[in-house]
Amino acid sequence: MTYRTIRDLPREELFAPGHSMCAGCGAAIAMRWLTKVAGRNTIIVNATGCVEVTTTQFPHTAWRVPYLHVAFENAAAAASGVEAALRVLASKGLRAPSGEKVVVVAGDGGTYDIGLQSLSGMLERGHKVLYVLYDNEAYMNTGIQRSGSTPKYAWTTTTPVGPHIKGKVQWKKDIMGIVLAHRVVYAATASIAYVVDLANKARKALDYSEEGPTFLHVLAPCVPGWRYPENKTVEVARLAVETGYFPLYEWERGAFRLNPPSNTHMDKSRRRPLKEFLRLQGRFTHLTDQEIAEIEAELDTYWNHLAKLVQAYGQ
């Protein structure tokens, strides 16, 4: 099934309103579309983080599907247990099989950093789980600390902008490269600004999860963490793609494909200037032109890498 417009998506809301996520939270938008696509026949396993804390405050819950939160670094391990249990209980006739999908929801901290080991274990063992990374590029739940996903020079509370060191020192980690090294059947990047693309990727990732683990890397802007006005979330997310900062692409059975609009961005002139993405966000206001040029150069290197992937694995 392919969604052509947003109207093709199910109307049913499985991510209930009334949670305590910030107005304009990118992750909340991601959860809404994800649960619509996944449907009722889904079990969510959530890592500690903003989504978990804001959606499950006892005695309330925003989840209209079964939901498990265990801890910060082990969502992939817990999901492995859920998936293994579903399989063996069905085969022993102890639980009526209903073809449930198991979906991990984890932040960048819970994925790039503390949860990397359990993610790798889950991917290596081949559990039939869709792992959704909502990437807001820092530990937001604990108050905006740097993660392995935070971009270079970005302000966070642990990478402040001082006279000596300005923002984060290191580059963002290539999590997709790490995931793809596990030779998963399907992995894609997506953005909350490109809902139909996101929904179709979620659909594919869920379908492919019948064969083995799949992965979805969703860029999900954060209002207080990125320091932009709360009505600009979708705009920031769109600019991340249009400037080439966050390319949309997918790996499907060993084939690599850039998706619109990123598929035109190999030609750098088709990308909007990176500044348009950066200047909307308070976390980057301190950047000098030279630092912006450095970030641009690194992005060019990344795009060259993508070009090689297209050459080698493109269809």
Add this chain to the structure above:
Amino acid sequence: MLAGLQRGARERAVWRRAGLTTNYAVAFAVKAVDVDVVAVYPITPQTTIVEKIAEFIHGGELRAELIHVESEHSALSAAVGAAATGARTFTATSSQGLELMHEVLHIASGLRLPIVMAVPTRALSAPISIHNDYSDIMNARDAGWAILIASTAQEAYDTVIQAYRIAEHPDVQLPVMVAYDGYLMSHTLEPVELYREEHVREFVPRRGRRNVLDVRSPITLGAFATPDNYYEFKYQQEAALRNVEGVLREVEADFAARFGASYGPLEAYRLEDADYALVTYGGAATGNARVAVDMARERGIRVGLLRIRLYRPFPSAPIITALAGVKAFAVIDRAIAYGSPAPGPLYKDVAAALYMEGLTVPGISVVHGIGQRAMYVEDFYGVIKMLAEGASTDKVLFLGLRE
């Protein structure tokens, strides 16, 4: 009459007699209760449990998913996921592995999941030691799990079977650890009587739970609790753990009727008329203490032995009853509670239980067997003599320490 009946039941229930290490006996128990999901990471001296279980699964004797997790933290996390999905779940570890699991220990009990874990105990790093003591289990004693400590391979086999009945009991719904001496038991052959699996499965029937992830009735497990609610969750958990002693007695009564064996929360040996008591746990210390008690009795010292089998929840009442009449006691611990008022973890529990009852029986906190330092019968006999002579003012003894 009852003994005769029980013997008859046992004869019907026993499938075969085998020479087994305690680790293998545990693996046979896991097979007998028809566990669904096993998530274990290798560590000495646990490893032979998971090796044996893997043999059972690959040989088609046990229908279970073996999750080859990449760490103990993930082992218990996967066990939590599986148990939350309604599977009968098993894990096992020792030492550093139990330390790595620590965060998830509290989550498993907080989510009220009936996971069973075997812990052949081992010393903790640093310095690294693969040998036995009980430092690992003692660090886990306040994590909300029921803890039973076995003293023979047969008892470990029986206890793992009972552990599922206790863990899954509606008044409990908590995870259970079954501990025993690493190496001294885990790798030592003993005669074990294995039961017919249909008998075991009748004893541990499948029963439904409410805290199960199911798309037909969605629940949120692992919610976030504010100061308005957190305390109530935790109080209920504590109350459920306190139910374990009664449930153990109930489960053991049924076990005795079916398999002709029972152990109780503690085991008393020659205590009825005793002036002095040794208190300990596990295999080697109990075995040595028993011989030392016999030696002392031959020499006219009225001494007995109390072995603690149920460690959490702490069976204070029967311990008080057992010790109320003695003139003095010594607790032999195989772990150090660093910097505590007394170095022995069990000693502190016993002392607190007596104090809460208004009793001031003199006691000695004895530490021995650290990093598998050899414990000799004479060491234990020496402690008995100290108690009997009443000479010592030492409240603390580190036995077996080189000069």
